[in-house]
Amino acid sequence: MFNVSLENLVDIDLEQYSLQDYQGSTPRWCSGCGDNAILSAVQKLCRDEQLPPEKTVFVSGIGCSSRFPHYMKTYGFHGLHGRALPIAQGIKMHRPDLHVFVNMGDGDCCSIGTAHWIHALRYNMNMVAIMHDNGIYGLTKKQASPTSPKGLVSNTTPQGTYMEALNPAMVNLGVTNVSFFAQAVEWVPDMLNDIISQAYHHRGFAFVRVLQRCPHFTPTMFDPLLSNPNNILVLEHENGIKLSEAAGRIYKNHESHDPSDIQKAREYAGRHDIVPVGILYRNPEVPCYDEIRRPKRVFTPEMKEAVLNREFDKFSVDIDSSEG
């Protein structure tokens, strides 16, 4: 009862982080860009979970969306085009205590970074990856991406694209060890927040594809979804997302889907008539590479130094004789 413990003490001095504490520099995205919505959803997550900024890191590749780390007042790594995932994996491996987030564009993830994407799924390391899917290369000024809808006229496809778009949902759900896949639209904040929060709480690699508007280059791409909410099929479940009352009034097309059912998830992923939104699949039991490979024994800097010195002592460099 009068046993003063560290726990109490930590609570006393604990400061509450507010949204501002996570806001970095002012976003330079175009006005109305959907990336803003993703940014504020992520900032809300950080605040709600009270993630210590110094224990949180955002890693990105190159693209409009990849400017994300600049706008977070946490640690960040604005990487190379397509290489966000391996960088993030390296960070997680070495610093398992950090909360790692990855932001990629559709070009970043599904084009140049595809190999990393597939293997990141298989390695299932603890982190949240958000793909900002605007169906276009935004930063390089309107070039078709693998997720551009067939026929999209762009700077690289003046005749319109020739092939059906890549379906990232199907790819995710087809890779060995996939453990969490969710799909969201950036313009329904309640659902977006819910999905990102569940991704954060998932054990393993949580991949969220967010459909994101690029009003600057493809202002009408998502009109079918915006003007007719029934084209969005909300997947609800007690183990998945729950529609808020306000959103429920607009999104009347919903079904119950148990996220542990991968076959059903694949069925939804393959549908062309609607866009499924919600947690399609989740399995927290999949082994995580970072947990498996976490060293059982901890080596302090002294120990490492001792080992290195022992190795170095096996060699001797005779400077005098080499000079002479």
Add this chain to the structure above:
Amino acid sequence: MSNSNHKPQASSPAVEVEEFLKTLDTFAEPVAESLPAGPQAPERPALPFQPDEDAGPLNQALERNFAKLLEYHYTAHTSVWESLAPFPEGAFRTSVKGLMSAQLYAFRDADRLRFDYPVLLPENSADHWRLSLREVVDGLLEALADKEEASHLKRALLRVERHIKLLLPKKNGEHLSALWRKAAAAVGKESGKDASKLADELAALGKSLGVDGPLFGFTPDAPTRILGAAGQYDWHRRVAAFASELGDLLNAVSGILAADQAHSPEAHSADTLHAALGKEGSGDFDLDAFSSLLQTGKGGDGLPEARRRRIEQVLKDLKAGQKWFGGHPVMAEIADSCKGALALSRERESTFLAFFKAVHIARLEVANRYDAAGHDAFYQEFDRTALLPEERHLIPPVILSLSPEKLDAAETGALLEILNADLNIKVLLILDDFFGRPDGAKTFWQPGVAGKLASMAMNLNHAFVLQCPGANLDAMTRGFEDGIAFDGPALFAVFQPEAEERTALPAFLRSAAAGESRLMPAFTFHPGISAGLANRLNLAATPQRSALWPESSLTFLNGETEISVSLPYTPVDFLAMDGRFDDHFVAISGQVENERLLPVGEFLARSPETIERALPYVLMVDEDGRMFKVITTRAIIATARQLGESWRHFQELGGINNSFVSAILEEELARLKAEHQAEIEALENNHREEMERSLDQLGKDVVSRIAAGLLSEGPMSMAAMPVAPAAPKPKAAPEPQPAAAPAETAAPEPPAPAAEEEESIVVEDAYIDTPLCTSCNDCISLNSQMFAYDANKQAFVKDASKGTFRQLVEAAEKCPVHIIHPGKPVNPDEPGLEDLIKKAEAYN
């Protein structure tokens, strides 16, 4: 490990007898008959016996000597023997030396017994910290069970086990592997023709065991070794998780200093760069320029001096503590005096306080939460109350091994201090005797104080207490485990006697017998359990704990016929084999019959007036297997009564036959019976009255009918007879009424919810459906005076007057999710309003 002796109490006496047999079996079970007896094992018949002789002369001799024997019983004067009338040849013995309690006859060949000793204390085993050799061998036997071709090995394995036991007195504490090798070779040699093959096979089986460690027989130091192993094992398990956290902490804390160093001007100086590149490489670079380039980077201010010093101190303290947790942690030495243990414990506590203080500060530092204003003062006053329970658990306990002769007044005082303090000291008290002769008294040996320390400690209600015979390995080791896990002091009192000349009983059996006879009831007392005394005090390890004495059945031969009797095992039986009380026992051939000779169990149970002229006896068996009735003295009976009373006291505390509870139960039962009786009477009276009333009525009816029939014409019809009610009809209970009867006329319907009026709502003021806002910045970038974000970064109309209606409409048009409602214009003079109002309609 067999737990059969700790089964929950069975209610039927038959089961209890079974249980007792199993108890003895667990302690000591005769080796399979196929094993040849050891060289010195005396040949004795399988069952004790009574010769088929005429008991007449024997009974007459007893009758003639009864008064003298009574005198002996009351006085214990051996001088009475001189004036006794003679007994038939060999039927009377004034000494019981060499006789054995009939209950222990089955275990007469000590060499052939298998029991829980020797004990193996495995090294580096994740699964066990102790195993009995018997379990090890049984494991092998089980593996060979259905291998026909290995049947020769099964017998040989038992011989290996016995050989190891024979080797042990000289090799106590040697490793199993070494002993096994020697025993395997010896068994091979014994077997004759395939000697080396068998020895090799046995040696291979030994290697396949996968466990090794020192082996200890039933020696006085065994409990100390076992307790040491228990402590070590427990502590290893506890520190494992923490050791890795400690490594992380060390890394993280030194990381803070390293990061600071890497950003310091020294790290960026040309000299450091030079040193980093080495003599050869640095010539190619302009390191001064490079250094000044590095210096321009926007570094922080570096660690404040106070913080640096704090972190350095923490690092030092963490490293000092690391030796306890890194690698293969060692739990330290065992103290052998109370004073020494107190000193060791205080020293250990202050070491660990400094260490855990460093751990706490390190955690705060790593989390970047150390706030000098609050924490400095707190950590100045850091004492044991600030430790978390799991941290207190990481301080290895001090183990203190005591023998009663060391307990002088000062040490006894220190022992009480230990048991009553918040110290993590585990005291092992190894008892080898219960009796002491009071100073100068030549009268009788009294149970000594040391044997009562455990029950005294229990009354402190602060320390964990275990009392048990060392022979009950299972109870002892479980008690050790619980006591070590207990967050506070513990006392383990273990009866572990040495082999002694004066008694024929091997030390191991003597220890077990002390438990059976209630001389040393096995119990644990756990003050941490709050739900009542009966839960704190656990008597489960005492055999047949709900009985006063444990009963076992004895089979013997009476002439040619087998007879089974049930016998209690009492302190009298135990003392008869002690050797020091020989003057208090006299043996008469078992055939003797006399109604004033009473078995000791019955004698103890009877009221004093009925036994004034009776003699109590226990059954013993001589070297040849002959049974004797062994008469004892009043002094021994008094001791047995006293021990029985203390056992009853324990039982009551442990919730068995609690006298208080029984009294209340009896009272309650009587009250309920009386109440019940009153109720029955009331019902009967009621019934009788109703019956009388009905019969009365019937009589009146019949009379009036008959009268009416007589008066009317025509024959009396039977059918017209009224039918008397068979029994008074109980007054019908009123029909249950629904809680709220439906009203005759329906209540007026509540006014129907107003029809959706959405359409008719007229938006006057501009507003935003804030919860649906996607934070896209569109409206804000249009006019940040008019629109603003709330704490959730979602837009709302902050002040519509800070802009034009045109802007409101424009924002509504732009908003990707159409949640801006422009309302009505505030300024009626704004140009182009008509057009704008029309546009706004779509968004209102």
